[in-house]
Amino acid sequence: MGNQNEAILVDAGISCRETEKRMLRLGLSMQKVKAIFISHEHTDHIKGLCTLSAKYNLPVYITPGTLSGCRFLIRKDLIRTLYSNSPILVGNLTITGFPKLHDAAEPHSFVVSCMGTNVGVFTDIGAACDQLIYHFKQCNAAFLETNYDDELLAKSAYPYFLKRRISGGNGHLSNKQALDVFTSHKPWFMTHLFLSHLSKDNNCPDLVHKLFSDHASGTQIIVASRHEETKLYAISEPIVAHST
Ligand SMILES: [Zn+2]
Numbered sequence: 001m002g003n004q005n006e007a008i009l010v011d012a013g014i015s016c017r018e019t020e021k022r023m024l025r026l027g028l029s030m031q032k033v034k035a036i037f038i039s040h041e042h043t044d045h046i047k048g049l050c051t052l053s054a055k056y057n058l059p060v061y062i063t064p065g066t067l068s069g070c071r072f073l074i075r076k077d078l079i080r081t082l083y084s085n086s087p088i089l090v091g092n093l094t095i096t097g098f099p100k101l102h103d104a105a106e107p108h109s110f111v112v113s114c115m116g117t118n119v120g121v122f123t124d125i126g127a128a129c130d131q132l133i134y135h136f137k138q139c140n141a142a143f144l145e146t147n148y149d150d151e152l153l154a155k156s157a158y159p160y161f162l163k164r165r166i167s168g169g170n171g172h173l174s175n176k177q178a179l180d181v182f183t184s185h186k187p188w189f190m191t192h193l194f195l196s197h198l199s200k201d202n203n204c205p206d207l208v209h210k211l212f213s214d215h216a217s218g219t220q221i222i223v224a225s226r227h228e229e230t231k232l233y234a235i236s237e238p239i240v241a242h243s244t
């Protein structure tokens with residue numbers, strides 16, 4: 001996420017090489033990236049972190065809990081402590097982390113703001129807490145988790161304990177739960193919704209796209225792929241016509 005001059009990464013779950021490849025294909029420069037913000041310590045969010053941060057000397061904003069749960073060694077001089085609801089400035093970007101419900105040490109969601117435009121990153125959430133809803137209501141665009149379809153998860157070969165982990169309130173958000181957040185709390189100015197973190201076994205991108213498109217009412221629905229980069233979108237505040 002970024003503006004003309006600077007950018008930040010939220011998490012680094014794919015390898016350094018794959019990140020570079022995807023950025024290149026999008027015409028983005030790693031030189032513009034100024035920092036990495038980490039949501040939590042699960043491997044699918046930090047796999048490329050050590051290499052990427054070291055190679056480009058990028059500061060890593062991370063909560064003490066997430067850092068202590070981290071299995072990989074981050075270069076000490078790059079570590080910056082992240083505190084809840086304490087905005088961090090990176091050039092003209094303001095990044096605010098806030099706690100979320102997920103089975104990790106100290107998991108956080110993020111809102112990235114620039115000149116009055118807000119973009120939220122809300123994945124790996126077991127349930128929609130009040131803080132999530134508060135921030136969702138202020139987003140011009142949001143990445144929102146649609147991890148699983150209830151029926152596909154119920155029918156899947158996953159063991160019972162894993163199904164419970166996923167759907168038990170501290171794991172992941174289902175399509176239905178995410179749709180409820182969207183239809184109940186979407187602000188009128190939300191122009192883009194990126195549905196993210198889809199399970200490869202218990203979900204289907206076409207199903208998610210159809211489900212949300214039926215309720216989009218003017219918001220563009222994009223389903224993020226597990227396998228390739230999502231193309232670039234420019235998010236800006238819609239122009240409002242006033243009559244006085
Ligand atoms: Zn996780």
Ligand SMILES: [Zn+2]
Nearest residue numbers: 042044045124
């Ligand atoms: Zn995850």
